[in-house]
Amino acid sequence: MTTDPETGSLTTHDAEDDARNRDIRIYVNGEIVHRDDAKVSVYDSGFMLGDGMWEGLRLYDGHWAFFDDHMDRFFNSCKAVSLDVGMDRAGILDALTRTAAANGMTTDVHCRLMLTRGVKVKPFQHPSLSRSGPTLVIIMEHSKPADGLAARGIRLATVPQVRGLPNSQDAKFNSHSKLNCVIACLQAEQAGADEGLMLDPHGFVNTTNACNFFIVRRGEVWTSSGDYCMNGVTRAKVIDLCRDNGIPVFEKNYSLYEAYGADEAFLTGTFGAQTPVAEIDGKPIGSGDRPVMARIRDLYKDLIRQDIAAQAVRAAGPA
Ligand SMILES: Cc1ncc(COP(=O)(O)O)c(C=O)c1O
Numbered sequence: 001m002t003t004d005p006e007t008g009s010l011t012t013h014d015a016e017d018d019a020r021n022r023d024i025r026i027y028v029n030g031e032i033v034h035r036d037d038a039k040v041s042v043y044d045s046g047f048m049l050g051d052g053m054w055e056g057l058r059l060y061d062g063h064w065a066f067f068d069d070h071m072d073r074f075f076n077s078c079k080a081v082s083l084d085v086g087m088d089r090a091g092i093l094d095a096l097t098r099t100a101a102a103n104g105m106t107t108d109v110h111c112r113l114m115l116t117r118g119v120k121v122k123p124f125q126h127p128s129l130s131r132s133g134p135t136l137v138i139i140m141e142h143s144k145p146a147d148g149l150a151a152r153g154i155r156l157a158t159v160p161q162v163r164g165l166p167n168s169q170d171a172k173f174n175s176h177s178k179l180n181c182v183i184a185c186l187q188a189e190q191a192g193a194d195e196g197l198m199l200d201p202h203g204f205v206n207t208t209n210a211c212n213f214f215i216v217r218r219g220e221v222w223t224s225s226g227d228y229c230m231n232g233v234t235r236a237k238v239i240d241l242c243r244d245n246g247i248p249v250f251e252k253n254y255s256l257y258e259a260y261g262a263d264e265a266f267l268t269g270t271f272g273a274q275t276p277v278a279e280i281d282g283k284p285i286g287s288g289d290r291p292v293m294a295r296i297r298d299l300y301k302d303l304i305r306q307d308i309a310a311q312a313v314r315a316a317g318p319a
Helices: 019-023 045-049 067-080 089-103 147-152 179-190 233-244 256-260 291-316
Strands: 025-028 031-034 052-060 109-116 135-142 154-158 195-199 205-208 212-217 220-223 249-251 264-269 273-280
Touching: 019 135, 025 089, 031 089, 045 109, 052 067, 067 089, 067 109, 067 233, 089 109, 089 135, 147 273, 154 179, 179 195, 205 212, 205 256, 212 233, 212 256, 220 233, 233 249, 233 264, 233 273, 233 291, 256 273, 264 291, 273 291
Parallel strands: 154 195, 154 273, 220 249
Antiparallel strands: 025 031, 025 135, 052 109, 109 135, 195 205, 212 220, 212 264, 264 273
C-alpha cells in the first residue's frame, strides 16, 4: 500500500515504490509465472473460506532471516488445522530458492508464502471437499520499508475490535482469514489513524492489527502477556535481545493508562523490523526521542547479520 496523498496515512507495510515489482514472477504449485498469469481457482479453499496459513519472510544476502523460526510456526499452524503441507521444510526452502532465482533476487526482498487446503469439489465449507491437495503460492517483492515511517512514526487509534480468545480463532494462527485484523484496520482508518491498537477481551493493551506492540517506561520494555497476539518471530527476538543485553523486559498486562504515558512505543514485524509509534488516540508518545528502541534496532540488525552469516556457513557445508 502506498502513502495516501490526501490523508498522509502510512501503514507499517509501506515500502518504497519499486518498478521491478510490476514484472515479478510468482510460484504457484511448482510453476513460476509472471504475476499477470499467477492464478488460483475460485474454488480454492483460501479464496472461498480463508482456509490457509501464511508466513512473511525477509531475504538478506541470499538467505531467509530466522528461517527455522518461521518454519516452526508455519508447520505448527498447519498441523493444528490438519493442513498437510505436502513437503518438508527443505522442500519449502527449495521452492523459495527457485522463486528468488527466477526473480534474480538476493536482498531487500519480502516474501509472502501461502498455503491453502486446495481446490474444493463444491462451494461449501467442509474440509473434506478440498481434494486437490494443497495450493502453495509464493509472492516475492523487492521491498525496503519506507523512510517516512522511521522519521514520522505511526499513528495508532484504539479500536473497538478486540483480539479473540484462543478457543474462538486463536490469534497465533497466521491464517489467510485476517478479517478480525482487517476490521480493526478499517476502524483505525475511520478514526484518522494509520493502524489499529487492539485490546484483549479484558481491556488490556494487546497488539496492533498487523504487528506486535511494545512500550518503554523508565528504561523498561513492556509488551502484552502474549496470550492474545500473534506469536511474532520479531517479537520473540526483541524479547530475547533485551534479556541478553541487560534491558529489563516484561510480558505483562497493562492498560491504555500506561501506554499513553509511555516514554516510547514501537511495533515489531518481519516487514518493518521495529517501527516507532508517534501517537496513540491523538496523544503524542514521549518526547519523540527513542533511545531504547534505537538500541534494540541496532541489536536486531546485528542479530540478522549473525543469523545470515550462520546460514551461509551451513549452506557452504564442511570445509
Ligand atoms: C497480527 C500480526 N501481528 C504480528 C505480526 C508480526 O509477526 P512477525 O514478527 O513474525 O512477522 C504479524 C505478521 O504476520 C501479524 O499478522
